[in-house]
Amino acid sequence: MKWLKNLPGRLYAAYALLLFICMMLIMLLPMWLVSLLPAPLDIKYFTTLGRVWVHIYLPLIFCPVRVKGRQYFKSEGPYIIVCNHNSFVDIPATFYAIPDASKSLAKKEMVKTPIFGIMYRVGSVLVDRNDPESRKQSFVDMKEVLQQGVHMLLYPEGTRNKTDDPLKFFYDGAFSLAVETKKPILPTVIFNTRKILPVGKGFYAKPHKIDVHFLPPVEVDGLSMEELKEQVFNTMWDYIKLWQ
Template identity: 55%
Template sequence: MKWFRNILGRVYAVYGIIIFVVTMLIMIFPIWLISFLPDPKKTAVFLNLARFWMGFYLPMVFCPVKRKGLHHFKKGQNYVVVVNHNSLLDVPVTSPGVPGPNKTLAKKEFAKIPLFGILYKIGSVLVDRNDEKSRKDSLEHMKAVLDMGMHMLLFPEGTRNRTEYPLKSFYNGAFILAIETQKPIMVGIVFNTRKILTPGKFFYAIPHAIQFHFLPPIETTGLTLEDLPALKEKIFVMMWDYYDQHAAQLA
């Protein structure tokens, strides 16, 4: 029955895209209006709209999100939030799923996409990964986001994990940012988005419930860049172990 599953997966993908486009066209005007506000209010209002949007869209495509560990976020404290990255679906799950205003890091090219680019201009720090100056400037922009009291949401694997393992190796950026700003790191782990959008399969999706878990934050007070390798390794092992222990039961 593999052929039947392939047909269903493509029919579902069409359904998911249609619902996304229709709901985006409804949401795009209010999002465009709030794009004229200053930050951090602009991002806060945008994310409230995004939470309403995704709170409708994801259940409509049979991919409800359940969050766990929200109590780890302390009132008045913002974080560098690091999350695993398995799918294109991770961004609409994680940005609205992190409580409070937050921005993520995104490729500058995304901002050029008609309509869709507005979302990235508001909700992201944009970077040209092929430009060294842009990469350096992005660090300062992320520090400014934290200075405004927002969270900075980052995928330390850099790109989507298409391997058979829970995680790919981490880049340094998220940990440099946390150390230099002395902000605690909030660890988030997303489950099952890879099951919805299977790597290597074009125009194919299968609905599945999603879990988004937060672990106790890691303090960086007093750490220096000399501590970066140990900090990165500590969080990598923490995320790997948690994913390994829970993935099967949440499948």
Template identity: 55%
Template sequence: MNWLKNILGRLFAVYGFLLFTVTFLILFIPIWIANFMPDPQKTRYFLSLSRGWMAVYMPMIFCPVRKKGVEYFAPGQTYVVVSNHNSLVDVPVTTPGVPGVNKTLSKKEMGEVPLFGMMYKVGSVMVDRKDEASRRKCYDDMRKVLDMGIHMLLYPEGTRNRTADPLKPFYDGAFALAIEAQLPIMPSLLFHTKKILPPGKLFFALPHRIDYHFLPPVSTTGMTLEDVPMLKEKVFKLMTEYYITHQ
């Protein structure tokens, strides 16, 4: 019956894409208005739209999102939130799913996508990974975001995990950022998004429930940049063990 699953998966992908496009066009002008606002008002306004949008869109594509562990977010505390990254579905789940105001880090190319790129420019810190000056500037920009009391949401694996392993090895950036800002790391894990958009399949999708879990925060108080490898390994181990236990 693989042929039937293949046909249904492609039909579902068309449905999901068309519904995403239609709902985006309805919100196009309100999102466009955000470009003219200063932060943090701009990001707060954009997130209120995104949360309402995804609260409607995700159930309509039969991918309801269930969150666990939001009580770990202390009122008034800013975090560097780290998440695993399995699928293109991750961003529309994590960005509205993180409690409070947050930004993520996005490639410059995402901001150049016609129409849709506008969302990345509003809700993200943009970086040209091929440009060293841009990489340095984005680090400074992320520090400014944190100084405004806005969480930074980062994917320390760097790219989507297309392997069979629970997590890919982490890069240093998120952990160095948290240590320099002396802010806690908030580990988080997405479940089942790889089942919705399986790696290696072009324009194929299947509906599935999504679970988004937050783990207890990890303090960086008193740490220096010399502690980055230790902190990175500690968070990697916590997230891997949790993922294996709860997948």
């Protein structure tokens, strides 16, 4: 009986969702107050609140996070953090692991989402992917984020990787941004988040430890956009294959 076999996973998913909603409601007021601050104070305090949230939430749902390579954040200047994308759990995992303020790229329509809209407005650079002007503006906004000393977190695969390969094809955006701003890329690999939310299982989850590994930074000098993209892709692909 399939429904009985999946029952523990559905009960766990309900527990994780209910706890997430409760904690989100608790954090809503301080996050709204932080959103009123001028940049870059808004994102710096916002990410601090976010880290507090996930440092409590992830252990409570029995998904401890282990981090390697955090020492790379001791160097000067912000990074363009390039990360693989396997699950929605990647978002709280990166909040947990990144020790400094960071923004990510998000779809503009997410601002209309009740409650979440505030979080996306502060914590993300927003883009309408169907609007060329919006895409151009998002590039300008990401450069401004880096100029403020805040990291940009980007998922170059574009969407979650549901294939059996370690990575999907990389889009150009993160690497064009790196070449233009001369900011180094910090390749980042997340393991095991797909095991928490298996592909194709619907309302189902199971607890599992999460590993976030920051790899050595890749400097941009002397590399074209295509060369940079290929180097980062190969570095992450080989690392995932090594650890799987």
